[in-house]
Amino acid sequence: MMTFTLIKIFKRPMKTDRLKIIFTLLCSLCFCLSLNSQAIQKNRTIILTDVENEPDDSESLVRLMLYSNMIDIKGIVATTSVHMKKEVHPETIRRAIQAYGKVQANLLKHEAGFPDANSLLQLVKQGRPEYGMSAVGIGKDSEGSDWIIKVLDENDSRPLWVCVWGGANTLAQALFKIRQTRSDADVTKLINKLRVYTISDQDDSGIWMRKNFPSLFYIVSPGGYANSTWSAINTMVPGLNNETISNKWLAQNIQQGHGPLGAFYPDVAYGMEGDTPTFLSLIPNGLNNYEHPDWGGWGGRYELYQPDYSTLDIKGFTGGVPVEPEPRAIWTNVADRFIPYVYNEYGKAIRRDSVIFNNNKATLYRWRDDFQNDFASRMDWCTKPYSEANHPPVPALGHPDEITVKSGEGFTLDASGTSDPDGDNLSYFWFQYTEVGSYKKPVPFGQAEDLYRIPFIKAPVVNKPETTHFILRVTDKGNPPLTRYKRVIVNIIPN
Numbered sequence: 264m265m266t267f268t269l270i271k272i273f274k275r276p277m278k279t280d281r282l283k284i285i286f287t288l289l290c291s292l293c294f295c296l297s298l299n300s301q302a303i304q305k306n307r308t309i310i311l312t313d314v315e316n317e318p319d320d321s322e323s324l325v326r327l328m329l330y331s332n333m334i335d336i337k338g339i340v341a342t343t344s345v346h347m348k349k350e351v352h353p354e355t356i357r358r359a360i361q362a363y364g365k366v367q368a369n370l371l372k373h374e375a376g377f378p379d380a381n382s383l384l385q386l387v388k389q390g391r392p393e394y395g396m397s398a399v400g401i402g403k404d405s406e407g408s409d410w411i412i413k414v415l416d417e418n419d420s421r422p423l424w425v426c427v428w429g430g431a432n433t434l435a436q437a438l439f440k441i442r443q444t445r446s447d448a449d450v451t452k453l454i455n456k457l458r459v460y461t462i463s464d465q466d467d468s469g470i471w472m473r474k475n476f477p478s479l480f481y482i483v484s485p486g487g488y489a490n491s492t493w494s495a496i497n498t499m500v501p502g503l504n505n506e507t508i509s510n511k512w513l514a515q516n517i518q519q520g521h522g523p524l525g526a527f528y529p530d531v532a533y534g535m536e537g538d539t540p541t542f543l544s545l546i547p548n549g550l551n552n553y554e555h556p557d558w559g560g561w562g563g564r565y566e567l568y569q570p571d572y573s574t575l576d577i578k579g580f581t582g583g584v585p586v587e588p589e590p591r592a593i594w595t596n597v598a599d600r601f602i603p604y605v606y607n608e609y610g611k612a613i614r615r616d617s618v619i620f621n622n623n624k625a626t627l628y629r630w631r632d633d634f635q636n637d638f639a640s641r642m643d644w645c646t647k648p649y650s651e652a653n654h655p656p657v658p659a660l661g662h663p664d665e666i667t668v669k670s671g672e673g674f675t676l677d678a679s680g681t682s683d684p685d686g687d688n689l690s691y692f693w694f695q696y697t698e699v700g701s702y703k704k705p706v707p708f709g710q711a712e713d714l715y716r717i718p719f720i721k722a723p724v725v726n727k728p729e730t731t732h733f734i735l736r737v738t739d740k741g742n743p744p745l746t747r748y749k750r751v752i753v754n755i756i757p758n
Contacts, residue, residue, distance in 0.1 A: 305335035306545040306553055307421050309411060311390070312538065313344035313429025313465065315352040318529035320428055321359060323538040325517070325528045328363040329641040331383070332376035334545050337414045337423065340407035341389040344429030344465040345582035348394035356387045362527040366645035369522075373644040373652060390433035395466035398432045399439050408436035415441075415453050422480075424458045424553070426541035430466035434459070438476060454479055458553070460541040460562070462493050464584050474590045482556055482565050482594040484623075486586050487579015492563040492596050493541075495624035496631065497534040502618035503603065503628065507635035508535055516639040516743070522646045540627060543634060549658055549748035550630075550734065556594045558699050558732070558750070561634045564626035565594040596623040599698050603629075604712070612690065613713050633736075636743040653741030656683040658749045660735070661716070666751065670724040670758040676717040676751060678735055687739035691715045695733050702729035702755060722755050729755045 310327065314320040327336070341351040364380025371377050390407040391398040398405070411434060415423055425434050442450055460482040461469055473481055484491035499505045506512055510531060518528050544551045544562030551560035557567070572588040603616040620629075643652040661677030668674045676693055683689055693712050697703055702725065710717050723729075735749040 303333070303547045304421065305333060306424055307335045307337050307414070307419065308424045308426060308542060308545060309338040309340065309414060310336070310542075311340050311342045311407070311425065311427045311429060311431065311433055312356070313342050313347050313351075314355045315350070316344055316347040316429060318532045319534060319537045321355060321527065321529050322531075322536045323428065324356065324359040325362075325524055326536065326539055326638055327542060328359060328524060329370070329638065329644075330542070330546055331363070331378055332370070332374055333547060334542060335421075336378070336383065336386060338386045338388055338407075338410050339383075340410065340433055341387075342407065342429050342431075342433050343390065343392060343394055343398070345394070345584050346465065347429070349392050351389045351392050353387050353389045357384060359524075359527055360384050360387070362523040365523040369646060370641075370644050372649050373654065391436075393432075395430060395432050395468050396435070396471060399435045399468060399471070401443070403436050404440060405433060405436065407433040408440065411437040412441060415456060422456050422458045422554075424460065424542075424545060426538075427459065427461035427465075427469075428538035428541065429462075430468065431459075431461055431464075431472065432466055432468040435468035435472050438472060438479075442475075451478070459483075460544075462538050462541060463488055463491055463581065464586075465582060467584060470587050470590075473593060477591050480594070484596050485570065485575055485589060485593075487576035487581060489579050490576045490596070490623075492565065492623045492627055493537060494534065495563065495627035496536055496540055497531075498624060498628065500620070500624075500628055502616075502620070504632070507632050512635075517642050520646075521642040524645055525642055548637075548655075548746075550750060552750070557597070559599070559626055559696060561630050562627065563623075564597055564599060564698070566597040567592050567594050569593070570595055597626065597698075598623050599626040599629065601625040601629045604692065611711060611713070613692065633738075633746040637745060639743045640741075640745055653687070653739065653743060653745055654684045655745040655747050656681065656687070656689055656737045656739045658735055658737045658747050660749050660751065662751075664749065664751055665754070667754040667756060668722040669756055670722055672722050672758075673719045674722060674753065675719065676733055676735070678715045678737065678749070681715065681737055683739050683741075685739070685741055687741045689715075690738045690740070692736040692738070693717055693733060694736070695731060697731070699732040700730040700752070702731040706731060722753070725755050725757055727757065731755070 312320045339356050341353040360380050360383045367377050388407040388410045391405045458480045463484055518525050540562040544560040545553055552558045556565040569592045570589050575586055577586040598621055601620045604613045605616045607614040640653045659680030661679035691713055695706050731753050733751040738744050738746040
């Protein structure tokens with residue numbers, strides 16, 4: 264079809280200027296088609312939400328809708344939790360989707376792949392209006408638990424992420440039924456396809472699953488909510504600029520003047536979007552790696568280990584869910600040492616700030632301005648034409664994203680080929696993510712960190728093979744400024 268169209272156009276006599284214009288347009292079209300053909304593997308995701316327990320689930324639903332072209336939503340299930348034990352509210356999920364449906368056409372002007380609202384409405388299900396393990400057992404199936412099994416049974420090699428915003432008992436019932444009705448081999452196969460990220464334990468079914476399914480991939484911050492990694496999304500941090508989580512910022516950038524979906528976003532009652540971290544690391548942005556929670560990303564960083572019960576916050580707020588000893592290794596809290604870089608009025612464009620953070624929350628709030636600005640830009644997409652909105656830069660590397668060097672050898676970090684769809688000026692920032700990989704010591708740069716190309720870095724001397732990660736952070740100067748990343752894995756071998 265495209266070839267036929269080109270032939271028809273070029274058969275017509277035309278002036279040279281017109282020919283140049285059409286040729287330019289066709290080249291642009293081919294470039295866009297090329298980009299679209301580079302399909303990103305979307306993460307299959309089912310959401311379990313105790314929506315209407317408080318406003319933050321509705322807030323997270325708004326953001327989820329704005330990334331529905333980057334995440335393969337397979338179901339949104341209304342559930343209970345310790346905070347709402349006898350009710351489920353699928354109607355609120357439907358209202359969020361209906362608001363999204365009113366802006367979906369405009370979103371498609373900015374990026375492809377936003378699903379139509381009717382298809383999303385077919386994915387709304389509900390669990391039993393009962394609390395925790397009282398809804399798990401023979402005869403306790405629900406529309407939601409059956410749906411999880413149906414999606415797991417699909418002939419799809421991609422893992423299925425279950426993002427739990429409230430209680431997890433609908434997933435627990437699905438696993439209970441699978442174990443009751445399937446062979447051991449089938450149980451193992453289906454469990455291996457699952458990835459679970461829960462916002463703490465909001466009923467007593469989470470610990471039951473971790474006891475009964477030892478191989479289940481499970482991200483959780485057990486114990487009191489205040490010490491959780493996920494809470495960093497809405498924690499006011501002394502020493503940081505907390506503007507992008509302020510109520511004023513939300514009103515200006517999300518709630519008001521951004522169409523029906525923004526108008527659906529409710530005011531904060533307890534904490535902004537406590538559930539959003541479950542899917543932030545599923546968004547392809549060059550930093551996130553969904554199979555490596557220990558590599559860090561927008562949803563925080565987690566390591567796989569069995570936490571010592573004495574280190575858990577057993578007296579902090581859990582809504583009344585008991586904190587039990589963990590029976591096995593889980594993906595859970597780990598600290599980052601984070602030194603922010605801030606705008607410099609004169610001279611070098613950025614400088615190290617004077618504050619240092621070293622805790623598990625830093626693994627998430629270190630990216631907070633980036634993902635909040637990304638959220639704001641997508642809200643703009645709900646109402647603005649393409650030419651009036653900002654779109655993220657496209658980082659590139661002038662070398663492979665994994666390189667091997669010998670001790671004492673020099674290597675280069677190069678962001679050649681990086682571009683921006685809006686033609687915006689770009690800022691570059693390179694840093695070593697010292698917590699990720701086996702080599703934990705700083706590797707000196709010797710040059711400014713904000714060059715697009717770091718021409719020489721000397722590999723440290725090692726006695727055994729080591730690995731370290733460098734992150735390229737590219738930010739445009741649009742409004743709001745948008746950021747994307749590239750990760751470079753450097754393998755260092757003894758000389």
